[in-house]
Amino acid sequence: xxxxxxxxxxxxxxxxxxxxxxxxxxxxxxxxxxxxxxxxxxxxxxxxxxxxxxxxxxxxxxxxxxxxxxxxxxxxxxxxxxxxxxxxxxxxxxxxxxxxxxxxxxxxxxxxxxxxxxxxxxxxxxxxxxxxx
Numbered sequence: 001x002x003x004x005x006x007x008x009x010x011x012x013x014x015x016x017x018x019x020x021x022x023x024x025x026x027x028x029x030x031x032x033x034x035x036x037x038x039x040x041x042x043x044x045x046x047x048x049x050x051x052x053x054x055x056x057x058x059x060x061x062x063x064x065x066x067x068x069x070x071x072x073x074x075x076x077x078x079x080x081x082x083x084x085x086x087x088x089x090x091x092x093x094x095x096x097x098x099x100x101x102x103x104x105x106x107x108x109x110x111x112x113x114x115x116x117x118x119x120x121x122x123x124x125x126x127x128x129x130x131x132x133x
Contacts, residue, residue, distance in 0.1 A: 021073025022127040023066040027119070030062040042068070042085045050092055059119060064090050066126040067117050071101055074130040079107045090115070101128070109133070 039048065043064065051060035067090045075083065087104040101113040110133040117126045 017132045019074045019077035019130045020127065021070040021075070021077070021130070022125070023069035023073065025062045025066045025069075025124045027059055027062045027122050027124055030065065030124075031058050034058055034061060044086060044089045047090060053095070059124065063117050063119050063124040063126065066124045067099060067101075067115055067128070070126040070128040071103075071113060071115065071130075074113070074128040075103070075107065075111070078109065078111065078130055078132060081105065081108065090117075 039061070043051070043061070047064055051057040051064060054060050068085045068088045071088050071090075072083065072085065075088075083103075083105055089102040089104060091100040091102055093100070099115045099117055101115050103113070112131045112133055114129045114131070115126065117124070119125070
């Protein structure tokens with residue numbers, strides 16, 4: 001590898017102005033482990049209401065879980081404060097609309113979060129990009 005690339009890989013995340021997180025969920029495995037306690041512990045009232053709009057709400061729960069995990073992984077690179085999954089809320093203003101992330105916690109530095117969620121077959125996937133402002 002060239003030296004510039006090697007040096008860039010050594011930079012601590014605090015020097016970068018962004019972080020990326022992603023998560024892949026096996027929907028069939030998720031369905032086997034999903035229960036009411038997990039639902040109440042992880043999802044907000046709005047997320048539960050959104051998921052229950054669909055004929056197969058567990059697919060939406062799995063996609064929302066992937067999104068929360070992706071956001072969590074990206075946020076932890078720029079802010080090491082403890083954060084529960086319920087404090088990361090995935091908002092959808094309409095079905096199929098762009099997901100919006102609301103973090104019910106004030107990060108140490110202001111951030112902007114971009115999120116993409118997808119599902120196909122037995123998998124739900126999400127990627128989050130956190131940009132330091």
